[in-house]
Amino acid sequence: MVERRKPIGVAEAVKKVMQYQIKTEIETVAIEQSYGRFLAMDLVASHDVPAFDRSPYDGFAIRAEDTESASSDNPVSFEVVGEIGAGYVFEDEVKPFQAVRIMTGAQVPAGCNAVVMLELVKELEVEGKPTILIKRLFKKGDNISFQGEDTQKGTILVKKGTEINPGIVALLATFGYPTVSVAKKPVIGVIATGTELLDVDQPLEPGKIRNSNAYMIMAQIERAGGVAKYYGKLDDDLEACLTATKQALEEVDMLITTGGVSVGDYDYVPAILKELGAEVLFNKVAMRPGSVTTVANLGVKMIYGLSGNPSACYVGFELFVRPMMRRAMFNNAPHLRKSKAVLGVDFPKANPFMRLVRARVDYQDGKLVASPSGVDKSGIVSSLGGADCLLLLPGGTRGYEKGMSIDILLLEDSQGSEWPWDNIVASYK
Amino acid sequence: MVERRKPIGVAEAVKKVMQYQIKTEIETVAIEQSYGRFLAMDLVASHDVPAFDRSPYDGFAIRAEDTESASSDNPVSFEVVGEIGAGYVFEDEVKPFQAVRIMTGAQVPAGCNAVVMLELVKELEVEGKPTILIKRLFKKGDNISFQGEDTQKGTILVKKGTEINPGIVALLATFGYPTVSVAKKPVIGVIATGTELLDVDQPLEPGKIRNSNAYMIMAQIERAGGVAKYYGKLDDDLEACLTATKQALEEVDMLITTGGVSVGDYDYVPAILKELGAEVLFNKVAMRPGSVTTVANLGVKMIYGLSGNPSACYVGFELFVRPMMRRAMFNNAPHLRKSKAVLGVDFPKANPFMRLVRARVDYQDGKLVASPSGVDKSGIVSSLGGADCLLLLPGGTRGYEKGMSIDILLLEDSQGSEWPWDNIVASYK
Structure with a gap:
């Protein structure tokens, strides 16, 4: 029989997930390995800059x-x-x-x-x-860089939780950090389910498709700053899935399964979560794609049942997994960065659920203009390659028109946002 | 005696560098290792998508x-x-x-x-x-995803030279690429020169500063997609520098030295380049910071003499090294991405040379607004940490005012631009 699920709003869903905390750990790396990591301490100036009165010229x-x-x-x-x-x-x-x-x-x-x-x-x-x-007068102090005029000893230069960029590496070197205290990368397990899936190196067979979600998510995990651990592709067999899930949970901070979350007869994720005693936070979200997204908690670990649909899987990761990862690395703007943008094309199809459309943002004369990176249809992967943002189109009874001001979430930005989910609107100005 | 150097314009300098080619090589990596690499082939759809008529629903x-x-x-x-x-x-x-x-x-x-x-x-x-x-009529084709409706076999989905993002990983998996042909990462050598430099793990001494440029450049190399090889910090000794330079050139595609390029008495880079028989493309550029930037060619290798000043060194890398690296990885938009932005603050100080000011870009109501990330003064490192773009302020006799429309180059963007150096203007609109 068909299970009826009650969808919850996107903001509420993200909030529910963020109520939980996964484990955070600190490790020490050499400065040469610190690029891209997240500071586990405030970076404090250990001396004045300049450290002495110095000449800026020959x-x-x-x-x-x-x-x-x-x-x-x-x-x-x-x-x-x-x-x-x-x-x-x-x-x-x-x-x-x-x-x-x-x-x-x-x-x-x-x-x-x-x-x-x-x-x-x-x-x-x-x-x-x-x-x-x-041949001319010079005043006291002319052409001297004075001790401490740039930075005074004790100043906090970069806050804990900041992603280390090349400029921060320069600061670490300047202030004598040959090793750096950084957040340990969270380990995220990935399991693909579905009898229809072939491995990437298998030839196509009638009725089957190759497993693309697992590899995609592994790249998303890497982009977000974590370590991916792949547990392979499982058949639609409850016992096998349960065993694999249990084993994976021993070794990871969060576990993602793709596929097996819709209401079809072969979807085992609900059964597995029940068997594990995990608390299901929600199993349906009022968004397209990705409405059949399940998130559950088990102690300090999170379990995600993302849709087998590539777009839905992609969006589910960025909304519900990424911020948990980044907050566990002390980052206080763990969500995708939000911005206003001009909608570049008509988007006539109304939907009662909020749409998250994979899109590409362009800078036109100093303004952000965002257009879908491909036909946005379930199961379509070819538009994923060009996406660098998600359009946020609020649910409703009407479509959207070119030239409207909308909200977007930037996918390849490291700055992030503290909470992008308030006041999502699309309007003419 | 003081050597008089003739400065050339920024666009001309970049053009001179780009006339040369470093070696490009291809290697094969597993799909799991392909994120962030550059495709060395067009990604072609190896079958229709969907590969068969399929149901999008239960x-x-x-x-x-x-x-x-x-x-x-x-x-x-x-x-x-x-x-x-x-x-x-x-x-x-x-x-x-x-x-x-x-x-x-x-x-x-x-x-x-x-x-x-x-x-x-x-x-x-x-x-x-x-x-x-x-209970109702259905039409032929209702709720069927037809074979090839997303993508037809043979379509070029992603062009050679594109940086691989999670969506492209999904495409690689979908179309059966367990291994991927990518550009080999260029190897860039780094040598720091200057008697005033201490290693990062040494305590401060009177008159000395710690070597920060080498570590910063190594992170910039990593961000641009290359492999950094550090040859250490050399004293201001001509013979030692020459030996190290020769050895390094055997092992790298490009070599960067920092320090030793101004006209001071202890600056050996010109002598080293002469000794090597390298062709010096220029040794002074009409820009601030970084006017004393030297670039030379030696066969399929490039040698960069970047300023010892951290800001100048940073900018010199992004302008002259990064595009050579990315083009060697088949990317056809190898320069930093350019955009218009609104200048967020007054910038009253005029300069006859083009200024490249480290800045931070903010999205305000769908518009880009850029402001310096710190006091922009030679030798100052603390503003580097917050920089995600460079303001381009054309040289001239007047300063710039808040609210003007200017050009910026984005530092943390992977899209790039083909040639950002035409029509750099700052104006009221």
């Missing part, structure tokens, strides 16, 4: 007061008493009308309070001594 | 013509002669007023030409035989 360090009378007509002469490369320190004290040749980045010698750029001096020799002529 | 397959007289008042009865799960094929021929129970995704049996959704039938038993009642 030039000569002087005492500014000695240039008081300098002009084109009356150049002032300075004896060059030494030179100092970046990384060296000038040990002597610089006296009036003395100058020290200084390289970019080097520490300004004691006694000096200005740097004159190389191009602005005339170099010559006077009585066998290297000398420079300066 | 329901009953029937002959549409048998429902001609069906209505609420006059339900038509069908004998259910079998059932067929996804992956199975119904072998018999379906006769008039017979129906076959069919699961989502299963092949429509021979003789049938429509599917009736489960919810729309009444199931009962008539004379011990399973029977359904249908």
Whole structure:
């Protein structure tokens, strides 16, 4: 008999999932391996930047007061008493009308309070001594990068939970972190179910299709920052699925099954969840595609029954799995980043459920314009390749028109959002 | 004596670099390892999708013509002669007023030409035989996904040189690619020079700073899709640098040195390039930061002398190294993606050279708004962490104001652009 399921709203469904927490762990990696990981600590400036008063140019360090009378007509002469490369320190004290040749980045010698750029001096020799002529006034502090002017010791530069980009790697190196404390990548198990599935290396057979969802989800797991563990493709056999599920749950933080969640006779996910004693949060969501999405909790682990339909599976992952992963890596904007965009084409088909349409966002004259990346139909995979966002089209009785302002979720953005599910509207402005 | 260098424009500099080609190679990886790699072949549909006429719903397959007289008042009865799960094929021929129970995704049996959704039938038993009642007319083709309606065999779905995302992984699996031909990752060597540099694990010393550029560039190489090979930090010693450079060039496709390119006395890069017999394309670019950027060619290898200044080094990599890497991976939009954006703050300081300001882009009501991610000053690293784009502010005699429309380059986008360097303007609209 057909089981009747009550759909819940998308926002409510995501909220239900986010009430649970999976395990979070910390590990230490070498700075060279830190790119793309999530900081498990605040990155604090361990010293002032610059750490000392330094020269931003190649030039000569002087005492500014000695240039008081300098002009084109009356150049002032300075004896060059030494030179100092970046990384060296000038040990002597610089006296009036003395100058020290200084390289970019080097520490300004004691006694000096200005740097004159190389191009602005005339170099010559006077009585066998290297000398420079300066033709204008310099003020105290001219061309000096002062200690702490960029960053003061103790400043929090990057917050815990931030994804490490190349700039953050530079900061880690600057402040002396040869190793970095990062969130351990959550391990997500993947099981594909369905007698109709062939392995990717099998030839096509009548009535069968190749298993694409499992490989797709593994890439989505990697993109979201986790580690995928594939448990293979199972036949539609309850006992086999149950055994595999139990084994997988021992080894992963979350487990995803694809297929086996609709109300057809061969769908075992509900039975498996019951057998495991898992708490089913919902088994139907008011969205297209992906209405037959099931999420369940078992202690610190989550179990997802995603649809066997590739689009639904894709969307289900991004909505319900990704934010759990990213929050477990301390990220406080774990959901996909939301933005307004202009709808690039008509979308006449109304649906009582919210539609999440795979789309591509284009920047047109500084505005975001989003259009479906292919015909959005169940079971169609060819539009997935071009998708970099999801259109959010609220459920209702009318379709949507080109030029309307809508909400989109960006798929390839690392910034994320704290909670994108309020005020999803499509309107003319 | 000071060497006078003639600056060339940014577009001209990038063009000069792109006239050269580094080696491109192909390798085969398992589909599970293909995410983030670049396709070395067109992805062609190896069969129709669907590969057979299939049911998108759970329901009953029937002959549409048998429902001609069906209505609420006059339900038509069908004998259910079998059932067929996804992956199975119904072998018999379906006769008039017979129906076959069919699961989502299963092949429509021979003789049938429509599917009736489960919810729309009444199931009962008539004379011990399973029977359904249908209360409305169905047309030929109703609820059938026809063979090839999504994609026809032979269609090019994804072009060679495209970065593989989760959707493309799904396509690879669907069309039977257990292994994938991808571009080999270019290997980029990194050498840091400068006596002022400490290793990341060394305590600070007077006048010295830690080496941050090398680690930053390694992360940029990884982000751009390459493999970084670190040759360590060299002292400002010509012979040592020359030996290391020669050794590195044996092992890499491109070599990046940071530091040692300004006109200071300890800068050896020009001497090394001369010694190697490399052709110097330019040694000064009309941009801030990064004016003292040197690029040279040696056969199929490129040598980059990037500034020791972190911002300049960062920008130099993205402008001159990244597109060479991505083109070597067959990508035909190898440069950073360009977009218009609204300038979020005043930027009053004029500069005769084009400025490339590290910035953060925000989506405000569907428009891109970009603001500097920190004080943009030479040597400052703390603004690098928050940067996800570069503002392009053309050189000139005037500054720029909040609200102007400017061009930006997106740092964390995988789409790229074919050639972003034409028509860089900042204006009120």
